Amino acid sequence: MSTPHVVVVMGVAGTGKTTIGPLLAARLGVPYAEGDDFHPPANVARMAAGIPLGDEDRRPWLDAIGAWAHGRAGLGGVVSCSALKRAYRDRLRAAAPGIVFVHLAGDRSLIEDRMAHRRGHFMPTALLDSQFATLQPLGRDEAGVVVDVSGSPGEITSRALDALRDLERPARSSR
Template identity: 85%
Template sequence: MRTPHVVVVMGVAGTGKTTIGPLLAARLGVPYAEGDDFHPRANIDKMTAGVPLGDEDRWPWLDAIGAWAHGRAGLGGVVSSSALKRSYRDRLRAAAPGIVFVHLTGDRKLIEDRMAHRRGHFMPTALLDSQFATLQPLEADERGVAVDVSGSPEEITERAAAALDALDSSTRSDEAGPSPR
């Protein structure tokens, strides 16, 4: 697999970004950055209190992730970020045009169950509805893949790596132009 991309592992809370991100980074042989670490304290305090973040709260966070991704351009890396809206992903792409998204998707009940059983995270299950309400899945013109979160972390990681490899292969084919007959 060729990957000097920066890969953004995205999705609603509870999809496993913090679990899959480091596993995918290890699989790709690139560094991992935890998106939650880029949040200013005020954002963490809001979410801990059960208050959803607004766009104005997210811009500095997205800019910090974008700066990290920009610094990894050509070197590769994996970073987690909910990146729920197209405008958020556009902002990340503006900072680091070569980024690729892995959208972790799955059954709401499964995601809610996983959220309910995780320990030590500031995001309460009560905010899951706001996450789903905000979510705008990847559009056809956005470079990325959707990966189902059912199964073990290792299975999800392998599906993500395979989907990225297939995306890279299709991009190389597109860049090469039509094959001769």
């Protein structure tokens, strides 16, 4: 990408946001912020107990991520955030216009298997159904790309970079 954008790596739990986000940031030469670190302790406790977060629970989390993204405007950065609903992405865009989304997407069974084998994360596989039920894919009018999560982290990161470059091409040629 030629312009330093803030990229939000989004998707349901277990798609690899925490793995791909730092790799993507390193390849772009920008800082990475872990979206889970923006959750208030009450949110983490709810999720660890298997209780899905509601919209009201997510507002302070989204606002904190949006403030980070706003502070990186023009400088670039990568942040992970599930951003499952269009309303959540709209809230992030309101705080930081110009952000771009990389939606990590894949087969539910692959994602569930990855979740079952990760260690030290508060999100149980029991919440995966609620994540998929909540997910609203990127709209055609939303700046972003969908990247398949099959393969190695390096392959996924390369696909994300290629897709982001492809996203920029039409903008340059239309000027």
